[in-house]
Amino acid sequence: MSITKTLICLVGTVAALAACGGSGDSSPSPSPAPTPATAPGGLYVGYYQEDPTNNPEDPVPGAFSLNLPDSNTAFSGSMYFTYIGCQSSNVGTVSGTKTSSGLSGQWSGTVDGSAQSGAYTGTYDTGTVSYAGTYTNAGGKQFRDLSPCIQYTIAANGTWEMFAIDAKVPAGFSVSTSGRTVSWGSVTSAASALVYVLDPVIAQSTGNPVVWQTVLGTGTSVAVPAGVTLQSGKQYIAVVGVANSAYQRIAFGSTRFSAP
Numbered sequence: 001m002s003i004t005k006t007l008i009c010l011v012g013t014v015a016a017l018a019a020c021g022g023s024g025d026s027s028p029s030p031s032p033a034p035t036p037a038t039a040p041g042g043l044y045v046g047y048y049q050e051d052p053t054n055n056p057e058d059p060v061p062g063a064f065s066l067n068l069p070d071s072n073t074a075f076s077g078s079m080y081f082t083y084i085g086c087q088s089s090n091v092g093t094v095s096g097t098k099t100s101s102g103l104s105g106q107w108s109g110t111v112d113g114s115a116q117s118g119a120y121t122g123t124y125d126t127g128t129v130s131y132a133g134t135y136t137n138a139g140g141k142q143f144r145d146l147s148p149c150i151q152y153t154i155a156a157n158g159t160w161e162m163f164a165i166d167a168k169v170p171a172g173f174s175v176s177t178s179g180r181t182v183s184w185g186s187v188t189s190a191a192s193a194l195v196y197v198l199d200p201v202i203a204q205s206t207g208n209p210v211v212w213q214t215v216l217g218t219g220t221s222v223a224v225p226a227g228v229t230l231q232s233g234k235q236y237i238a239v240v241g242v243a244n245s246a247y248q249r250i251a252f253g254s255t256r257f258s259a260p
Helices: none
Strands: 042-050 061-068 074-080 091-099 102-111 114-125 130-136 142-146 150-154 157-164 175-178 181-184 192-198 210-216 221-223 235-243 249-258
Touching: 042 130, 042 235, 042 249, 061 091, 061 157, 061 192, 061 210, 061 235, 074 102, 074 210, 091 114, 102 130, 114 157, 157 249, 175 235, 175 249, 181 192, 181 235
Parallel strands: none
Antiparallel strands: 042 061, 042 157, 061 074, 074 091, 091 102, 102 114, 114 130, 130 157, 142 150, 175 181, 181 221, 192 210, 192 235, 235 249
């Protein structure tokens, strides 16, 4: 289980020139809008998606979060690789540097007892207000047999995408919670959904911020299992990413909620 999706790049600056005649006077040309020195910071949540061409056997998505600075400097984050209870708690530590509208760095961690690591790069898109990019796994494609718990293939590469908390893509897509149940809007062509619950305090410090994650084939709601601890009154973030049959993200959203 590895990482996900879509590399986008956009720069927008428009200069307009106006002049008036008759009297000989002319209006000054408006100044171009300044280009931001750096893309915005803050806590971003998203997903990684294994490359379905490299790993057609089981290309899964997974939780990915980044705690980005406002300035061009170092940052950290995490990726989560655990889906079922018999697995170990597998988390990858992400480190990198933010430079203007770009992100680059390394990730490393242990996936069910196997050391994994790689590199990633990405770019901020002012149009979608999101970061997106690609990643690699230095170990290449790998088959893991953890019978009777699980069998799976780790992809050699993939894509990823990140949004600010409470983002809705498209704008009409919504994520909500009621008790321990996470719900989201129906999306045409939906084939799967990544759902996870994040602890924002840990996400902005160190450690594994993902309380629980799952991947569903169908449906628009799921209950966090009773065995997963949610501290009453504590704030969490519920995140949902919906993909089509080609493993392309078609909807994404997140919402803050307090555990019952």
